[in-house]
Amino acid sequence: MTHPIHDQVRAALEACGATAPEGTDLHARTPITGEQLMGLRATTAEELEGVLVSAxxxxxxxxxTPAPVRGALVKRWGELLAEHKDDLAVLVTAEAGKIPSEAAGEVQEMIDICELAVGLSRQLFGRTMPSERPGHRMMETWHPLGVVGVITAFNFPVAPYAWNTAVALVCGNSIVWKPSEATLLCALATDALLARAARDVGAPEGLHHVLVADRTLGEKLVDDTRVALVSATGSTRMGAEVGPRVAARFGRSLLELGGNNAAIVAPSADLDLALRGVAFAAVGTAGQRCTTMRRLIIHEDVAEEFVERLVQAYGTLTIGDPSTGESLVGPLVHEGAHTAYAEALEAARAQGGELLCGGERVLADEFPDAYYVQPAIVRMPEQTEIVRTETFAPILYVMTYRELDEAIALHNDVPQGLSSAIFTTDVREAERFVSDAGSDCGIANVNIGTSGAEIGGAFGGEKHTGGGRESGSDAWRAYMRRATNTVNYSDELPLAQGVEFL
Structure with missing residues (x-):
């Protein structure tokens, strides 16, 4: 018997006005059951050439086009996203395996960034600087880059695209999107709504494109000199390939890569609050967020009590089909993710770890081609090699500390630097954690978990996370080029630094 998600997917695509190019090159699949949803025809290399010319x-x-007028397109897109929020959420659940509230939350991020970008369209500010020469004015102006290539990952199939696209559009750029092969239907629906918005406001044809493609075509996008900026979200391994290739042609890259995120739980922490924050950050999206909490560094005075409570909380988690709305933990994306999960747990045991709970595949009889697992907590004697490695699965490694400086050093001693948190009611500890001597991550939170960033702040991380910034604050500057202008409104021509010539 066919799972209801098949009919829901087709209805959602139709509601969004999306037409899937049917074929046998690629296959849309749902991790809920492991079944194929439909076959798709891939974009060809010849079609990519046409896409780039059009863009x-x-x-x-x-x-x-004046920036506030460009903002009208994004405003209309946001309205359509809000109108079709439920349809897009169905597709996110179907292809990424998210529970309904998380899927709807991701679509809400798209709506929110559109609202931010509309305001931004009237605030692309430059500076005026004093000139040392009389009768001169200096200023900086910001200008569009050109074609922006956006590469996204399966775990957030639509929100990072919107972070990039809403802002890049008001900055005056065109967009070519290479989504994950695992979430092509989400991309087609999202692009269809943008196409409708573009028609509604009379935006130029060819302003945005989506590629139904595998890695091969993605590499062509990365290497093409017509693509001024490549914004890539994905693994550190992927970023290590994309960054140098774009740099070799003197293009720009914006990298949002892996995270090995940790929280410190101090002895003064509100443990009830910390329990909720840690549980969601460690288990949400079945541990497949770039901001998932993978390490818990807890003061030895409260470790026994807190970990016991956390294990009990894990025991109440409902694992199963996310489309029913009755589960808190959905599936891993595919068999490869399950293999990584099992191998990481095996390595943790070999490196002295003690499995406190979880660690097993479940529901295999009901869904033999899908991969549901129990979220795991592993007590580690120290920060071993496997702890320093990001595994995209619900595994939380627990370690203890005595002094805060020791905890911060342990926290920072991993290659990745995306998100971090401390739970404390001691203002000195909180301030130290967010100071120059504290967390070395791009996101440092106090008394909230590592997941769930708002669009108003710049999102991104340091070290092997890539250094890119998307979404709010001044992240818009990544999508523009800066020019310094000097205007001489006098009838003299003094040279800077007192140089005399002729």
Missing amino acids: EQAFTAWRD
């Missing part, structure tokens, strides 16, 4: 042509018209 370049659209850019030349779009860059001359």
Whole structure:
């Protein structure tokens, strides 16, 4: 008997006005059951060439459109996203395996970033600087880059695309999107709504494109000199390939890569609050967020009590089909993710770890082609090699500390630097954690978990996380080029630094 998600997917695509190019090159699949949803025809290399030509042509018209007028497109897109929030959430659940509230939350991020970008369209500010020469004015201006290539991952199939696209569009760029092969239907629906918005406001044709493609075509996008900026979200391994290739052609890259996120639980922490924060951050999206909490560094005075309570909380988690709305933990994305989960737990045991709970595959009889697992907590004697390695699965490694400086050093001693947190009611501890001598991550939170960033702040991390910033604050600058202008409004021509010539 066919799972209801099949009919829900087709209805959602139709509601969004999306047409899936049917074929046999690629296959849309749902991790809920492991079944194929439909076959898709892949974009060809010849079609990519046409896409890039079209995007370049659209850019030349779009860059001359006043920024507040460009904002009208994003405003309309946001309205359509809100209108079809439930449809898109169905697709996110179907292809990424998220529970309904998390899927709806991701779509809400798209709506929120559209609202932010509309305001931004009237705030692309430059500076005016004093000149040392009389009768001169200095200023900086910001200009669109050109074609922006966006590469996204399966775990957040639509929100990071919107972070990039809403902002890049108001900055005057055109977009070519290479989504994850695992979430192509989400991409087609999202792009269809943007196409409708573009028609509604009279935006240039060819302003945005989506590629139904595998890695091969993605590499062509990365290597093409017509793509001014490549914004790539994914693994550190992927970023290590993309960054140098873009740099070799003197292009720009914006990298949002892996995270090995940790929380410190201090002896003064509100343990009830910390329990909720840790549980969601460690288990949400079945541990498949880049901001998932993977390490818990807890003061030895409260470790026994807190970990016992956390193990009990894990025992209440409902694991199962996320589309029913009755589960808190959905499936891993595919068999490879389950293999990584099992191998990481085996390595943790070999490196002295003690499995406190979880660690097993479940529901295999009901869903033999899907991969549901029990979230695991592992007590580690120290920060071993496997702890320093990001595994995209619900595994939380627990370690203890005595002094805060020791905890911060342990926290920072991993290659990744995305998100971090401390739970404490001691203002000195809180301030130290967010100070220069504290967390070395791009996100440092106090009394909230590592997941769930708001769009108003710049999102991104340091070290092997790539250094990119998306979403709010001044992240818009990544999508523009800066020019310094000097205007001489006098009838003299003094040279800077007192140089005399002729």
